[in-house]
Amino acid sequence: MSRSLRLGLLPIPLLPKDREETSKTRKWKACIRCRMQKIRCVADPGQPETESCQGCRKVLVLETKKVIHRIPCLRWNLSDVVPFRVGCLGFTQRWAGVCVEDIPSNDWADERVVTIGLGVTKLLCEPIPVRVRRFKPNSTDIQHRYWKYEEAQPSLVITLPAYALADVNATSEEYRRYVKRNAEEAVRRFISDTTVDDIVRRTFSIA
Numbered sequence: 001m002s003r004s005l006r007l008g009l010l011p012i013p014l015l016p017k018d019r020e021e022t023s024k025t026r027k028w029k030a031c032i033r034c035r036m037q038k039i040r041c042v043a044d045p046g047q048p049e050t051e052s053c054q055g056c057r058k059v060l061v062l063e064t065k066k067v068i069h070r071i072p073c074l075r076w077n078l079s080d081v082v083p084f085r086v087g088c089l090g091f092t093q094r095w096a097g098v099c100v101e102d103i104p105s106n107d108w109a110d111e112r113v114v115t116i117g118l119g120v121t122k123l124l125c126e127p128i129p130v131r132v133r134r135f136k137p138n139s140t141d142i143q144h145r146y147w148k149y150e151e152a153q154p155s156l157v158i159t160l161p162a163y164a165l166a167d168v169n170a171t172s173e174e175y176r177r178y179v180k181r182n183a184e185e186a187v188r189r190f191i192s193d194t195t196v197d198d199i200v201r202r203t204f205s206i207a
């Protein structure tokens with residue numbers, strides 16, 4: 001009996017090989033293309049998690065002009081999309097989300113407060129003055145940042161000195177004043193600078 005032939009409402013048992021594939025697919029999830037086409041998403045046995053699935057691979061090598069677009073093989077759910085950063089860079093567990101708090105007074109390393117200037121964009125030279133103070137890091141404070149510019153290369157490491165905002169509320173006020181003072185001029189400069197992307201310039205000129 002052909003497996004594609006359906007007898008009434010009785011489900012047709014899967015072959016062991018298919019069952020194994022289905023359980024793997026459940027783990028990695030079917031890719032967007034296979035899900036939209038409601039077909040079985042069979043991963044590449046070599047690198048199942050990163051490579052294109054066999055269905056997407058077939059489309060990739062097609063040389064027909066009938067295929068006018070290709071979507072990459074992505075095992076994502078639309079509901080997983082995070083369209084903006086939800087706050088918290090994960091550098092500490094002292095607080096969660098966007099509610100930053102002052103460092104407890106016992107955790108400051110000394111009295112000295114340093115004012116640094118944070119640059120925002122090269123089109124606007126005035127930096128935001130930010131007052132920071134050295135603190136004693138606890139076990140949840142991350143003091144290194146790692147990144148790779150090539151997969152095969154070892155990670156680059158940068159050490160983050162333990163400085164925190166000396167006064168969170170005062171900084172937030174300062175930031176508000178800074179935006180008020182500079183926003184209009186920044187928009188004007190963005191519109192008139194030809195190196196700025198066209199979409200940004202058009203959006204800003206509407207604003």
Ligand SMILES: [Zn+2]
Nearest residue numbers: 031034041053
């Ligand atoms: Zn697929």
Ligand SMILES: [Zn+2]
Nearest residue numbers: 031053056073
């Ligand atoms: Zn795919």
